[in-house]
Amino acid sequence: MINPDLVGLLEQIAPDGVRTGVDMAEVSAWRIGGPAAVFVEPDTAEQVAGVLRLMSRRPEPLLVIGETTNLFFDSRGFHGVLLRIGPKLSRVSIDGRRVRAQAGARVPELVRALAEAGLGGIAHAGGVPGTIGGLVLMNGGSQRKGIGTHVASVLVADPAGDLQRIDSAGLGFSYRRSRLQGDGSVILDAELELEHGEPDELIAEIDEIIASRAAKFPLDLPNGGSVFLSDPAMYEIVGPPGQAIETAGLKGLTEGGAQISPKHANFIVNLGAATDDDVLRLVATARNRVRATTGFTMDCEVRHVGTDGRLRPAHEVADERWPSLDLTER
Known part of the structure; x- marks a missing residue:
């Protein structure tokens, strides 16, 4: 629970720019995430500096975001302050x-x-x-x-x-x-x-x-861009991540509301109601299957935001939750 005093202090810095309980599934590019405790949109550089100055003395987590085109949020929400540099x-x-x-x-x-x-x-x-x-x-x-x-x-x-x-x-x-x-x-x-x-x-x-x-690319559905980074060593022998995932037979694989895109296998799209778990389970499956078939381990370009504001490559979170998951073996 955010201290109400913090909301008041933020409103002093950025009048008309502070909201609470904003649903990140409505704000983020991937349309995934739960409610953010506090959402701040300053309209001057000085206001941004003021928020940073205040939060440097506070215990609550702070995360700065833009259009969120390469990250997605925990569906349980974010228990801190989101500072958006936007319109x-x-x-x-x-x-x-x-x-x-x-x-x-x-x-x-x-x-x-x-x-x-x-x-x-x-x-x-x-x-x-x-x-x-x-x-x-x-x-x-x-x-x-x-x-x-x-x-x-x-x-x-x-x-x-x-x-x-x-x-x-x-x-x-x-x-x-x-x-x-x-x-x-x-x-x-x-x-x-x-x-x-x-x-x-x-x-x-x-x-x-x-x-x-x-x-x-599947630009008609919410997504976070290329999921896995291209590794030059893997590229030379196996090809880019999308090709490796497709060769492993995972193109079009669906989990909950998320899908490895049938158009480009290095994209995971939101079919309408995807959760962070849905995406992470597909990440784990693709990573484990490609490792098993090629010997190469793919790391993620997209990042996951935890409830505490911890920002990590998605594969690190997927490995913690499902170290050996392969959804195709169900």
Whole structure:
């Protein structure tokens, strides 16, 4: 049970931005999860910093989220404070080739709007779901390109609630990684240095990428994106995770309201009422079956949020609950 005093203190920091008992199955991209004790959506960087400052002195768990495109919540709920960087922090300004986007701006809409303004270099990210803050944190993109190439600086709030701007050299970008991962800092805006281009050509490139994704991925059902990470050693011998799962005969396998997608086996989709247990049981089955048939162990890209706010790769939770599960043997 959350202390009512905490709710009052949060409301002082973020007026009109605090709710209790929010059902994460209605908010999360995967549509999975129970009620969050407290849900906070600040609308300024200073409010985000204030929440971090307060929570650094509190015992209750705090988790910062964006669009939740690569995580899912325990169906029993979350017994802490969820701080969402979303639509209230999504303003964008353009000055020549320099763009400043608040962290809650959605990537597909941002990339398309910039393309229409004749600014390119990040069209590869036009089909990537989520927010620009999450994209920068993970140095995300497609076609083995990363947004970091075009990031000039970011504004962050550290876990103590102190604001600072970090230039690109200090962000330590590498493939799908940045120095900010795991250090508890929250990205509040990203300053991008882009390239001039022809709007029609940029939009055509984006449309082609989106069409390709729609043809390959099950975008019509809630999901958390690619479930398992690609391992270069496994890729060379067996192929990517989706191929390994399909070869193991698991494509289309259903558990409760969750299913290994018949369209792409490295996606687990929510058929309508999936729980975290449903997804985790499919994760355990796929991992154990592929290990048994190939000798390779697949680790998860998607992460699970426990009731206490503990954020872990989904396979760690699945292994704890069902270390040797294979649903096809029932």
